[in-house]
Amino acid sequence: MPELPEVETFKRYIEARSLLRSIAEVEVRNPTVLGPMEPEELRRRVGGAMFLSARRHGKQLFLELSSGGWLTWHFGMTGEPVLFSNGDVPRFPRVLFRFADETLAFDDPRMLGRIGWTPTVEEFVRRKRLGPDALAITSKEFVDRFGRARGALKPALMDQHRMAGMGNIYSDEVLFQSRLDPRTGADSLDRGELEAVHRVMRRVLRMSIARGTDFSRFPRTYLLHHRRKGASCPGCGGTTETVTLGGRTTYYCPACQRPRAGGVEGRT
DNA sequence: TTTCATGTTCAGCA
């Protein structure tokens, strides 16, 4: 689930009903998601405390603790927060934060997500060397950072050190709507072209958040509805293709997304 | 049974 729009939606979900409520108990069912942190440390920091506020940077969520510092939540590939009462218990609750009458679960089947603690958000962002948030980055900084990238544009968009928040699906979508082959060299684009990619990225991310990241409510012209082998391009009806970039399967339309002079594929 | 998956990290190599 989680790229920037999903995490922003998770943030709003938690803000709506999980702030300023006393956490009576913390139950750690799978210590794996705590990484190096001992369950005892989590219980000590969170037990009896409450979440005061939430912040987001890229795909990372931060929950301010009344006991000091912030809980850091990263959802990996399949994580999501689920607030539930007696009824519908989620299927893969790895850590449970129990309020008086409801429970907030860190639900994550694959357990690639992580919960940690940091004294300040800034210190965490610095330590992980995260780039500016994809919805906060200015056009000028975007041009500056991507104009200096030496490799292909797609992996550069997904590089959390360059800019935080873009993942595999939204990167493909932005490139499709920008009509750029994913292998295009980032530094082969001029200022105007990079500014255009920045505008497309903002439009895609904001649209997704506005629709609650529900793909079924996205425009039918979006490529993400067609992430299957041999699917047809929503633009020209042709057949889409895949290529592996940055270790990830990349969907694109060879007819709509033109390779251009200066592309990475032609280099020696 | 095999393959793939909205992510991150690390080792190894150019």
Next chain:
DNA sequence: GTGCTGAACATGAA
């Protein structure tokens, strides 16, 4: 330091 590749992590779904 930059960039690329492959593997590991852990498990469900097709």
